[in-house]
Amino acid sequence: MTDRVVGHATQIAALTARFLDLLRVFDERGVWTGAGIRSCAHWLSWKTGLSLRTAQDHLRIAHALTELPLLRAAFAQGRLSYSKVRAVTRVATPDRETELLTVAISATAAQVERVVRSIAHIDRAQDEYTAGRVDSSARWRWCDDGTLAVTMRLSPVDGARFLAGVVRSEYERTRTTGDPDVPIPTTTRDGDGEEVVVAAKPDLWRHVPANIADAVIVMADAARTAIAMPEFAPGAEIVIHTDSATDSSVDAHLDDGPPLTAAEVDAASCGGSTRTIGHAPRPTRGARRGVALTFGRKRRLPTHALLRVVFERDRGCRHPVCGRTRHLHAHHVRFWRDGGTTDPDNLIMLCSTHHQALHHGVFTIEARGNQQFSFHRPDGTLIDTAPTLAVTGNWLPNTTLHPTAITPIEPGPLDLAYTIEVLYGIWDHTPSRHPIAA
Structure with a gap:
């Protein structure tokens, strides 16, 4: 059994x-173009079931x-697994x-990852030293336990x-909680009668706290409530979904995030830019969430409320090979000039690229009722949302x-510092093996 598992892993690496190799040639020849496909990666995600990343x-x-x-x-x-090749090609x-x-070849995949991360760190430090500047960066992700991890x-x-x-x-957080060590600003008048602001306690206040989590939350709350945003701005407010139209705590969860308790829903609702979306039961098996907003022929432009409903339903561009979530347009499937209505059965979200492609005849959309839509090529054939994979040959x-x-x-233990020292010792003292042609 062991021999078979290892042997199949070797075959998988070679097949990958x-x-x-085939994918590179496929991309270079542009075989993937057509029917509103924006890139080879989008075609690959659509046709082979891979995530876009x-x-x-x-x-x-x-x-x-x-x-x-x-x-x-x-x-x-x-001789090399995909995991090792993916890591090594970064540097x-x-x-x-x-x-x-x-x-x-001599290390495990985990050890290769550690070596590559160290090399990338050194290379970045050298590049920043040469450029004389550091580019700020920050990343976030939802953890398995429902917490948010942020790295800056x-x-x-x-x-x-x-x-x-x-x-x-x-300072604002502790001031509002009645911290006795926080100086309270007061006003007085100077010798010229001008009003000036002074602190009731002249002592210097504390420095940056060791745990900055509470202060960062106050910063976020201040920005969330004080900064004016467009009426329809997905991502700029706390969106809570619930399976009840009346009780916001029933099966509540954050938008694209973890579930929430009733207490957490109440805490989030204290903010000025929190929105709760209640979902009614689906009308039929497999159908999307139903909506009750209909404006018929009385209105061409959808209201902000209707835009929110359509955006929540589509969650991005609806073209089968896209999924883009930014720069979206609300499109009338049956054009307004042709009698199309402004309601969820005739509105669909498209990114700017596919919206333009649609109007240039690259593909067509058919409204099938009950907020269901199908996409077709110019010859009328259906553009599948997820084509079935088949074994070939x-x-x-x-x-x-x-x-x-x-x-x-012989993988053995990894002496990371020694490995990096040896590698850079070779690279720093070896002339380029690929001289630039004169």
């Missing part, structure tokens, strides 16, 4: 390498391997390829601005591959 990764790796023949050959021989260059291949890396000035905002927010294992090629060569 072949798949990426995975499809983009496949394309990145496929094109990167064209300049890395040693890695490409080892991948095709089943690999023709001058580094030989050493990185040695590390990848700010330039010195941006970091100082952030901490200054934290101190002010902490009579595939047999490649018998030329060594059955244990995928297994690392």
Whole structure:
């Protein structure tokens, strides 16, 4: 059983390498174009069931391997797994390829990831030192336990601005909770009779708190309630979904986020920009959530309330190969000039790219009633939302591959510092193996 599992893993690696070779040629020839498809990654996501992020990764790796023949050959021989190739191609260059291949073959996938992260960190530090600046970045994600994780890396000035905002927010938070150590601003008049603001306590206030979570929440609340936004601005308010039109705590959950307790719903509702959306039961099996807003022929432009309903229903561009969630337009499937109505049965969300493609005849949309729509090519054939995958050809294992090629060569423990020191020692003192032609 062990031999079969390892042998199949080797075959999978070799087949993946072949798949990426075909994908690169497929992309270079532009075979994926047509019917409103915006990129090869979107075509791949549509036709093969991959997520858009995975499809983009496949394309990145496929094109990167064209300049890395040693890695490409080892991948095709089943000696490197896809996980290792994905990691190494983030930092690999023709001058580094030989050493990185040695590390990848001799280490586990987890160890390769650690080495690559260290190299990327060093490269970024060197680039920033050369450029003389640091670009601020921040990322967020919902964790499995329902909490939100935020990671930020700010330039010195941006970091100082952030901490200054934290101190002010902490001051506001503690002031409103009656903290006795917080100086309360008062007014008085100077010698010229001008009114000036002074603190009741002249002592300096505290510095940046060690735990800045509470202050950051105050900063977010202040921005959420004080900054004016357009009436319809998805993402700029707390959106809570519930399965009851009257009770906001029934099966409540954040928009694209984790479930909420009744107490959490009540706490969120204290903000000035919180919206609760109640969903009625679906009218028929498999149908989308029903709505009651209908404006018929009396109104061409949808109201903000109707826009929210259509946006909540579609959750992005409805074209089968898109899914884009920004720069969306509400489109009348049956044009207004042709008698189309302004209601959910005739409105659909399209991104700017597919909206323009529709009006240029690249594809058509048919309203099928009950807020259901179908997309068609110019010849009338249906553009499937998720085409069925089918096995093609009579595939047999490649018998030329060594059955244990995928297994690392004596992986052992990783001395990360020593590994990085050796790699950069080689790269910093080895002339370029690929000189630029004169």
